[in-house]
Amino acid sequence: MMAQRRCLEGLSMEKDTMPLTNHCSMAGIRPAMLDLPYPPMQVRCRNQEYAELLACDYCGSVSELSAITQYINNENRLCLENCSIARTLLGIAMAEMMHLQKLGELIQLLGGEVSFSAGQPGGKRQMWTPACLDLPQGTEKMLCANIEAEKAAIAQYKAHMQRIGDPCVNGVLRRIIRDEEYHIMLLQIMLQDMQVMQQNM
Numbered sequence: 050m051m052a053q054r055r056c057l058e059g060l061s062m063e064k065d066t067m068p069l070t071n072h073c074s075m076a077g078i079r080p081a082m083l084d085l086p087y088p089p090m091q092v093r094c095r096n097q098e099y100a101e102l103l104a105c106d107y108c109g110s111v112s113e114l115s116a117i118t119q120y121i122n123n124e125n126r127l128c129l130e131n132c133s134i135a136r137t138l139l140g141i142a143m144a145e146m147m148h149l150q151k152l153g154e155l156i157q158l159l160g161g162e163v164s165f166s167a168g169q170p171g172g173k174r175q176m177w178t179p180a181c182l183d184l185p186q187g188t189e190k191m192l193c194a195n196i197e198a199e200k201a202a203i204a205q206y207k208a209h210m211q212r213i214g215d216p217c218v219n220g221v222l223r224r225i226i227r228d229e230e231y232h233i234m235l236l237q238i239m240l241q242d243m244q245v246m247q248q249n250m
């Protein structure tokens with residue numbers, strides 16, 4: 050009864066106040082990707098081992114799924130106080146979603162299974178979990194965590210390319226790396242801009 054009264058009081062108060070609005074528009078944002086074509090989505094032949102490696106890139110600890118969720122989390126937490134950074138992070142998240150989609154296509158062509166679990170070094174399969182994410186407080190720390198995640202993704206793609214003998218697959222991974230390098234550049238520019246602003250305050 051008390052709780053109901055508090056709620057009704059709250060509603061009557063809200064009639065006289067403005068709604069809480071997010072004025073940061075996400076209209077017109079495009080995926081933050083280099084304006085270069087992707088190779089055709091094809092593989093030389095079915096290969097379970099390669100599909101398993103791509104499953105790690107798809108939804109392992111360091112993966113496109115981790116990148117998407119980490120960027121969206123950061124964008125949501127920043128959009129009220131820093132719309133410009135939030136918009137750029139959403140564009141990067143959209144690019145990571147395109148990467149996820151392309152990896153999924155390759156996994157299917159290789160005869161693997163698209164799921165949200167990936168094989169671990171010991172052979173055990175593990176479901177993706179938000180424990181994979183690094184979600185610090187503060188814009189600078191978020192940008193730094195994202196730069197580290199991009200670097201880890203590039204290192205993992207390069208390690209997997211060493212083990213994959215299919216030039217069709219490696220061509221797609223090489224093209225994804227170009228986007229990840231572009232993301233690092235965008236993140237570093239935002240970080241430097243923040244540091245310059247702080248020095249001038």
Ligand SMILES: [Fe+2]
Binds near residue numbers: 228
């Ligand atoms: Fe990226």
